Amino acid sequence: MSLSAAAASNRPYDLIIYGATGFTGQLAAEYVQKHYPTLKFALAGRNRSKLEVVRKQITTGSSSNNEKEIPLLVADAVQDPKALDELAQSTKVIANYAGSPFVDKALPVVEACAKHGTCYTDITGEPNFQRLSYDRYHKQAKETGALIVHACGYDSIPSDIGAMLAADAMKERHGCTCKSLELVSRGSKGGASGGTIHTGLSMIFGGKTVPGMNEVKARGAYGLDPEGATGGPDTSDTVSFVTYDSVARTYVIPFIMAGANAPVVRKTNALWGYRYGKQCTYREVQAVPSLISGLAGMVGFGLFGVLLAFPPTRWLLTNYVLPKPGEGPSQQARDTGFFSSKIYAVGEQDQLVVAYVKSGTAGDPGYKATAQMSIEASLAMALEREKCATQGGVLTTATALGMTLVDRLNKTGMQLGVEE
Template identity: 40%
Template sequence: MTPSREFDLILYGATGFVGRLTADYVAGAAPTTARIALAGRSLDKLRAIRSELGDSAREWSLLVADADDQNALDAIAKRTRVVVTTVGPYARYGLGLAQACAQAGTHYADLTGEPLFVRECIDRFHTLAVRSGAKIVNSCGFDSVPSDLSVFLLHRRALEDHAGELASATLIATVRGGLSGGTIDSGRAQWEAIAEDPSLGRIVADPYALSPDPNRAPDLGKQSDHTLRRARGIDPSLPGWVTTFIMASHNTKIVRRTNGLLGWAYGKHFRYREVMHAGTSVTAPLIAAVVAAGLATLTLLGPMLSRGLGKRVLDRLVPAPGTGPDEQARDNGFFTMRTFTRTTTGTRYLATFAAEGDPGYKATAVLLGESGLSLAFDYNPRHEYGGVLTPASAMGEDLADRLSKSGMTISVDRIDN
């Protein structure tokens, strides 16, 4: 990547809901010497956001570019070392900026939880980014940094202990947080694409759809993200019930892509899944069953909700794009991700990744902000290669160290058998 750029980092989409939160975080976390710019469609809105960020952002430049203006996106990418974008749904608005960064040798980070978008980035831009040296890093928020880094750090610990490859791992998510209109709009954009081309549904259903070469993915039989079971079936110490985790379908694909990008370093027969803890009360089995059934139904009927009567009904029920939880709700949220793994030698480990704040918004602003800062300022020869990458394959332990210093809890412990 060309070092002589005008900016270290440009935040694109700074006037959006998550963009504003990310800009606020970066203003407090970036080095005082960092050269940062805010970008978006409206100069007036950008000025208003900058005025709210305090003295550290007073000199930040403001750049105007529409997601449909490829020339403007190309110009932005050529001026900076890193672009961080919160402008979604990415399938609608993200391809032009990813292309501009891949061509210019500019590192890029987004928040996408859209496997169809990531697959298109891989197909269109991976080779280009390898040649230019650009790191095009998808899913740098709650989708999918905690999942991806947890398994990466388990792998590193097993290597240090000479404990063999990872044989299997299960992540159990305990979360409290809200939904924004942007998140829902991203899901709807994917449903619309599948409604127009049903063959795309196979990509969403394929656990190895984002792997470097899906045709060479291991044949481990049926792997499903839908579940309903007692938690003790995962580890004897766990009480209560677990159910389907809404983000599992995307997160698990990212983790498997990391494994493939690292030459199947976790293990060619590594099994991975994610579930959500439903509680320990007497009503927990019912809650778990309702969630599992609801998400299974949504998977089947989602494309129908993207058009006609289904779309009109959904428009009345869900938040509009650009909205999200209020400050009190964001402060009251939290997440704890515990990943239980067993290696090929029978050694067991537990990775814990936890943070205060709404996972999709307050915590995601930290995850995305530190991802951008890592791409801009961290140098690690193990990760100095380009392509369409994942958080762990692009930044690995550097990002984990940054997030630990930001106040997140990240640990790996050996469990006695």
């Protein structure tokens, strides 16, 4: 049976932050403590002593909550299914930050949430994990009413919500669907996530079979599409080289995050019965100021790829240069970071609509803004469940949260909308 609103309201917590001792998990806890001090929330993870350190750090100098008022819950997602079940039954939403990679640690959390009608979010960009999550737990989540929503950070809210805004505006303004959607990253500043980097490297160079990857590859560009979907015309997620984009009117190069984001947007279109258009293409690119700068960028990408492909230099990079899982940039870097994305929708008769998703005051994309976006997605479910998708399942941010999330993010200082 679907979890009733009355049953959910009787749970001790609105939100549990699982993996609160990780770098982004701690930022999420800080965000909740600062902006929602009266929320019924708890911190959870595998190690109580580390949780105590996090609790002390986020409550120091706070008058709204002292250390004892934020409960600490210990559960090992892999080794202790009983504790995990108890965790899921005690809250409306679990926001999961325990990954690197998520496919090794998060599937039991998804299973517990699907079983007990508990909503779930995470910040993963791992398509293989999202594929396995859907294949194994979508039907059960539909039955219990649990909303299971992956990729609730910079992977992939700007892409998924931006595409929704652009396509819906096309329908409203011009009465037609889209023949193409394109995200253009117009600039960003911030450090790359250590967890994301090391997850990607392990998938490429790990030398072992990655769970769920065969299922994703078998579907090509539509690796995350739901059961019964028929795909579409796309064969790639981004451009292959520097080129001039006549729609965005700028030179563009490949966007490094396209492989994680594009399948999510295509899944949203399929879940909504091809609301964007049955033959609508989608891709993501990075804008550059000129052809010369684009060529320089491609040379930089190529050199970095060579260094990663060569085992000795890859070892040096991963051990001494690249951030490690659990590490991240300084507070100053997080506060001064930003991102700006525009989503270009082209209609059936070449009409043009442009949506935008900008960080505003949210900070750098990979850490501070990701923590903010993921918590707001979680609170949309915890505090405004009636405004979210009525039926549960392994969905996307657009199909599960839609304009409810847009409104929440705009209220917190981000900028999402459609150009006049």
